[in-house]
Every structure is written in C-alpha cells, then in structure tokens.
Amino acid sequence: MTVKTKKLRTRRHTVVLSRSAGGDFGITIFLIILGVIMFLPLYYVVIQSFKPLDELFYYPPKFYVINPTWDNFTSLFTLMSESWVPFSRYIFNTVFITFCGTLGNLVLSSLCAYALSKIPFPGRKFFFQLVEKSLMIGSTVGSIITFIIISWLGLMDNYLAIILPAWSSTLGLYLMKNFMDSNVTTSILESARLDGAGEFRTFWSIAMPMVKPAWLTLIIYSFQGLWNSGASIFIHSEELKTLNYAITQILSAGIVRSGAQAASGVIMMAVPIIVFVVSQSKIIETMGTSGMKD
Amino acid sequence: MAKKTKDATYNGNMTKAQWTWLLMKRYKIGYFMIAPFMILFFLFTVIPVVASIFVSLTDYNMLQWPNWVGLNNYITLFLDDDLFIIALKNTLLFAVAVGPASYLLSFCVAWFINELSPKMRAFVTLIFYAPSISGGAYTIFSYIFASDSYGLVNGWLLKFGLIDSPILFFQNTKWVMPLCIAIALWMSLGTAFLSFIAGLQGLDRSQFEAAAVDGITNRWQELWYVTLPNMKSQLRFGAVMAITGSFGFGAVVTALAGNPSVEYCAYTIAHHLEEYGGSRMEVGYASAISFVLFLIMVGANMLVQKLLAKVGE
Incomplete structure (x- = not known):
C-alpha cells in the first residue's frame, strides 16, 4: 500500500504541475502558526501540572518548568482520598x-x-x-x-x-x-x-x-x-x-x-x-x- | 442489496400494498434487528422532538394537568421575554461566528495537510483534533485568562506595560463573547475535520491528472473544479456536524463565564431552556423555546445544503 502511494505521489508531481512554491510556503507558514495556537493551551496545562507551588505563582508566568515535580498529582490524589x-x-x-x-x-x-x-x-x-x-x-x-x-x-x-x-x-x-x-x-x-x-x-x-x-x-x-x-x-x-x-x-x-x-x-x-x-x-x-x- | 424478486415472487396481479406486505413478511427479520435500537431512539430522541411541538401549545408544568393555550407561549416568547431575545441574538451570533469559520478551518487544514507524508499527516491531524476530544480541556482557559497577574495573558500584558491592572476577562461584557467564540473555534476541528481528511484521501488521483491535461493551472482551480465536486457528500456531512456543533453551545460559557454570565452577555438559548425546563419546570414554555431552536437548526441546514449544491458549478 505504501509503495503504491509513493509511486502515485511522484507521478503526481511530474504530471500535475499545479503547485506554486509561494503557495506551498504560505500554506506551511499558516499551518505552523495555527498549529502552535492549537497546541499551546494543551501544552500549557501539562506544564502547569508539573510546576511546584512557587512556580505556579511566578510573575510573569513561565512557559517552562524549572524544577518539575509530581506534587500536583500527589496532592490531587490526596484531595481525592x-x-x-x-x-x-x-x-x-x-x-x-x-x-x-x-x-x-x-x-x-x-x-x-x-x-x-x-x-x-x-x-x-x-x-x-x-x-x-x-x-x-x-x-x-x-x-x-x-x-x-x-x-x-x-x-x-x-x-x-x-x-x-x-x-x-x-x-x-x-x-x-x-x-x-x-x-x-x-x-x-x-x-x-x-x-x-x-x-x-x-x-x-x-x-x-x-x-x-x-x-x-x-x-x-x-x-x-x-x-x-x-x-x-x-x-x-x-x-x-x-x-x-x-x-x-x-x-x-x-x-x-x-x-x-x-x-x-x-x-x-x-x-x-x-x-x-x-x-x-x-x-x-x-x-x-x-x-x-x- | 438482494434483488427484490429473489425470494418473494412478484405476481403481476398484486397491488402495491400486497407486494409491500409480502416483502415485510419475507424480510421481517430486518424489523427484529432494528427494533432494539429504534425503540430507544424513538423513546429518547424522536418522540421528545415531536412531542415538544404539542407540549409547546400547552401550559404544562409537571404538576397540574396541562391546558391548551394555543400560540400564547410563542407570543410571550417573542413579545414579552427580553431574555429570550438576548439569548436568541447570542445564539445566532455564536452560530454565525463559529459554524462557518470552523467549517472552513476544518476543510482548509484537511486540504493543506493532504499532500504531507502519512506520518506527518497523522501527527498534524492529532495536533488539530486533540482540543476537540480532550473533554473539559477548555477549562484550561480559566488559567490562561485568569483575572489576576498569575494568569498567563494578564501576567505578560502587565509585564510589558500594556495594561496597568489585570483585565477581568470573564467578567467583562466586552470580552466574554469574543473569548467564548475563540475557544469554541479552538475546539471545533472535530468529526467534520476527520471526514474531510478521509474524503480528500479517497479522491481518485487520475481525475487530477486529467484536469491538468485539460488546462487547470493552479491549486485553486483544481480545488473548485475537481476536489470540491468530488467530495460533496463529505461536505454535506461536515456541514451537518458543524451546524449541530455551533448551536449546541452553552457548556463552554457556563464553565468559563458562569451562568448567567455578566449582564447576560453570553446567555444562549441552551441556558434559557435550562432555566425554564430545568429550574422552573415550565415545560410548556420550555418546549416552545426548544421548538424555536429546532426551526432555526432545520432552516440553517436547508440553507447550507442549498449553498453546497452550488459547489463546483
């Protein structure tokens, strides 16, 4: 199956000359920007979950963790119990x-x-x-x-x-x-x-x-x-x-x-x-x- | 599909009703097979929708025997219920802002990633699709837009000196609607998106080659004359999903801005329905609300399907 698609792909690029480099570039940029916007909130919640208490209240909030910890997960289970x-x-x-x-x-x-x-x-x-x-x-x-x-x-x-x-x-x-x-x-x-x-x-x-x-x-x-x-x-x-x-x-x-x-x-x-x-x-x-x- | 004449033989003198009856007897197992699903489907989906039309013409409140009130509920709704008008406006605004944008976004992203390698495509699909399946993921935005300087957005705006004091995003009538719309869009690349990806993958490549020979020179022409007409059925399905998604809005608002939101600025029909049907038990009145929602959704679907029929012409 993969072999077949490959073949068709190359054929496509030789036969169908309807792709401009500028268009490809624009689309790539668009996808990257949009992808980052989509991904950031999910990334941020993961980062937050590994921050120790002092980093959670750091001003301004950081996009990375300095001392990752499982504390939040353990405290979640404590709260649960x-x-x-x-x-x-x-x-x-x-x-x-x-x-x-x-x-x-x-x-x-x-x-x-x-x-x-x-x-x-x-x-x-x-x-x-x-x-x-x-x-x-x-x-x-x-x-x-x-x-x-x-x-x-x-x-x-x-x-x-x-x-x-x-x-x-x-x-x-x-x-x-x-x-x-x-x-x-x-x-x-x-x-x-x-x-x-x-x-x-x-x-x-x-x-x-x-x-x-x-x-x-x-x-x-x-x-x-x-x-x-x-x-x-x-x-x-x-x-x-x-x-x-x-x-x-x-x-x-x-x-x-x-x-x-x-x-x-x-x-x-x-x-x-x-x-x-x-x-x-x-x-x-x-x-x-x-x-x-x- | 089995041929109709295979087992039940058609005799030239039969009336249509007799023939149908014969088929029904011959294929009665079909009814047994759909029965379990259909009984529940009628009970929880079909009957409620149909019944709400009749109940909306009464003053049923779950305590007393209902009285027939004709169109009174509808008259009150449109002439005497300011909150309903606000809810109607907000719901339409949400739907108009979120529905078409999410539909276009789903299609464009699916189209743009169509020529990536399978592994890369799977990865990009995951990134765009993840927000829609991660359940209560939108509650993340309550920290991102938190109303103190520890909130991500406020923290950085303060840091750069763009604002002097934190913005109360979810308590400010200027911000609630735009934010909820943006968040709804963020999580709107769902079933329609997957359907588009699959539809694009399934297109017959030889058609594109033929089109290139016929003088199609750029990807936009190719899109309009070859790609879109060939995936009309996916486009229809996607539209149905987008419409249902854009009207069934309320949970996001309630979770982030509360219900009622500040000055009812993001109050939707779903909230109004909850208020009258759930809290006040005015079932007749609530049914009128839901019937209005029903008409709007049917109208939106008819409109969109009509527009889609014009694709590629």
Whole structure:
C-alpha cells in the first residue's frame, strides 16, 4: 500500500504541475502558526501540572518548568482520598457507565446498521432518514421531554438514565451503516445465505469481521462521550456520580488548587488522546464513507 | 442489496400494498434487528422532538394537568421575554461566528495537510483534533485568562506595560463573547475535520491528472473544479456536524463565564431552556423555546445544503 502511494505521489508531481512554491510556503507558514495556537493551551496545562507551588505563582508566568515535580498529582490524589464518597466509587461509576454504554451502543448499532444496509425490508429508507435528520438537530432540542420520559420510566437516579440514551446514539450507527454499504458486498452475504446460514449468523460471522474499523470508530466516539460525562440532571445521589463531576467539584475550591486542577486536566485528557493516537488510521478509514448522499 | 424478486415472487396481479406486505413478511427479520435500537431512539430522541411541538401549545408544568393555550407561549416568547431575545441574538451570533469559520478551518487544514507524508499527516491531524476530544480541556482557559497577574495573558500584558491592572476577562461584557467564540473555534476541528481528511484521501488521483491535461493551472482551480465536486457528500456531512456543533453551545460559557454570565452577555438559548425546563419546570414554555431552536437548526441546514449544491458549478 505504501509503495503504491509513493509511486502515485511522484507521478503526481511530474504530471500535475499545479503547485506554486509561494503557495506551498504560505500554506506551511499558516499551518505552523495555527498549529502552535492549537497546541499551546494543551501544552500549557501539562506544564502547569508539573510546576511546584512557587512556580505556579511566578510573575510573569513561565512557559517552562524549572524544577518539575509530581506534587500536583500527589496532592490531587490526596484531595481525592478526602472526598466524602470513596473516590474509587467515582472511578467505578465512570468506568461502568462508559463500558456498558459503549458495549450496548456497539451491539445495537451494528445490528441495526446491518439490517438497514443489507436487508431490503420496506421502510428501511425512512428509518435511516430519521437517523440522518437526528444528526442535524442535536440533543438540545428534545432534552426537556427526554427528561420527563426518563422520570416517567422511573430511571431517575439510576445508571440506566445515562446508559440507555447512550445506546441509541446515532452517529455511530450512521457511520457503521455507510461503512457497511461500501465495504460488505452482497455477493459474500448471498453465498453465506445459500449455505444455509441464518441472518444473525451472516451478520455475526461474515459482516461484522469486515467492518472492524467502523466498530473501533463507534467505540471511540461512544467512549469519548461517556468518559467525559460530568454532572447529569438525572443523577442526584453522590455515590452514583462520575469522575469528571467529582474532579470538577474538588477543584472548584479556589486558586490554591490550580496545580492539582492542571494535573486532573492532564489525566482526563490523556485517556481520549491516547485512544485516538492508537486508532487514528482506522477512524480515518471509517470516515472515508461518512459522506451524506443527496 | 438482494434483488427484490429473489425470494418473494412478484405476481403481476398484486397491488402495491400486497407486494409491500409480502416483502415485510419475507424480510421481517430486518424489523427484529432494528427494533432494539429504534425503540430507544424513538423513546429518547424522536418522540421528545415531536412531542415538544404539542407540549409547546400547552401550559404544562409537571404538576397540574396541562391546558391548551394555543400560540400564547410563542407570543410571550417573542413579545414579552427580553431574555429570550438576548439569548436568541447570542445564539445566532455564536452560530454565525463559529459554524462557518470552523467549517472552513476544518476543510482548509484537511486540504493543506493532504499532500504531507502519512506520518506527518497523522501527527498534524492529532495536533488539530486533540482540543476537540480532550473533554473539559477548555477549562484550561480559566488559567490562561485568569483575572489576576498569575494568569498567563494578564501576567505578560502587565509585564510589558500594556495594561496597568489585570483585565477581568470573564467578567467583562466586552470580552466574554469574543473569548467564548475563540475557544469554541479552538475546539471545533472535530468529526467534520476527520471526514474531510478521509474524503480528500479517497479522491481518485487520475481525475487530477486529467484536469491538468485539460488546462487547470493552479491549486485553486483544481480545488473548485475537481476536489470540491468530488467530495460533496463529505461536505454535506461536515456541514451537518458543524451546524449541530455551533448551536449546541452553552457548556463552554457556563464553565468559563458562569451562568448567567455578566449582564447576560453570553446567555444562549441552551441556558434559557435550562432555566425554564430545568429550574422552573415550565415545560410548556420550555418546549416552545426548544421548538424555536429546532426551526432555526432545520432552516440553517436547508440553507447550507442549498449553498453546497452550488459547489463546483
């Protein structure tokens, strides 16, 4: 694959002479400046998290650390251990919600995407259109009635109030369905069906292995959303609240804790960023089929 | 797609309804497979949106049986609720400032990095994409723009003698909106950005060679006549993501400037909705607010999709 791209690249430069040196230079400068702007805030929080107390209050603030220290991280954990509900509980809540929400979303969305993409039942276009339209509207519009429905279902103050809506999040389904449209050919499914495999078997052992990049993308989107979920209007009990919420609460108590706050920022952002680094190529592959048809 | 005639055989005398019924029976497994997702999707997404239209015509408040009030909620909203007008203005301002800019930025960056080597491209993608996934990363800006001399910006401005006393960035009506817009832009290179990168990578190279032979001489012509028309479907998807992102704004403001922000200078529809739906439990009135938001978003989507249809013409 890399060899092929290389060849095309060189060919491109000999055949297509539509690149001016000035343009290339301008674009490089633009990218560098913009890249620095994007990167600086994230860099700054990392730097802050390693500054000892006296450097945090240095005037004017420095862009580097003189004596890096883990103090902020240890003080974050000390603060955590002093919290009213054992801190491990918040961690458990976030991990539990993230795991269940993501797993359910993956299973339900894959099943639904497979049926919408590969089984020609009447009405499937309508259902997919609804999914597309829901992407256009976002979650704010229905939030009030969703709140009422969740309280009617008796899901208030229950993990399910967060998990069940996450199961029906539509972006993953949308990406998975489009990916199946262009990566799972009907002829393969037909031959499996002729061999007597049922629809569920075809789905599980033929189609699913072919859409692994889309799984991963769905998992990551779901993970990011749930991992970062903070205070929820559905959860009142302290012992059901999430890590993100707990950290925000602990740290809202003033400037003395700004070092610990930076440390928590580093921990919270490290997880999604590492996950993205590992899975970037698969996500881009999935996004290749994300286009919306007319 | 299986051919329709494969299993269920079409008999020339059938009406359309009979034929559909036959297909429904033949492919009933499809309904079983979508059911678990669709039931939850209807419950938490479709029904709430549709129901809010009807509820907005009542005075439902979760305690008493609702009364039909016709368009009263909407009349109050537009004629008698100054805060709503402020929220509407701010929301539109945010959307107009953030939506198109983030869309253009996502596309330009994706386009500029398209010809880098794969490793370099992956690295640059990470730098630009990281702010949008790092969760509460925007709280960093509360130290960068902190209101004392230990804040990064104030510290250096004081040091250079540009200001005499620290600026209270998030308590100053002149600063709150521009800062929140800038921060929203900073974290806006998200799903659309990735979709553009992938779309550009997937373009058929032979088309560019053909275009060069046909006399396309610079990259801007190439962009307009070859690149953009070939990735229209990505452009549409990206627009949907950008619009949803630019209207669903509120969390950033609340985290940095508080709710309500100083003199309501960054008060948005999302805040107003929270106030009436969440705190005051005036569900009927809140539904009217959300229906207005719904109409604005549908309108924005229609407008943008119409504009995109003109690309490459």
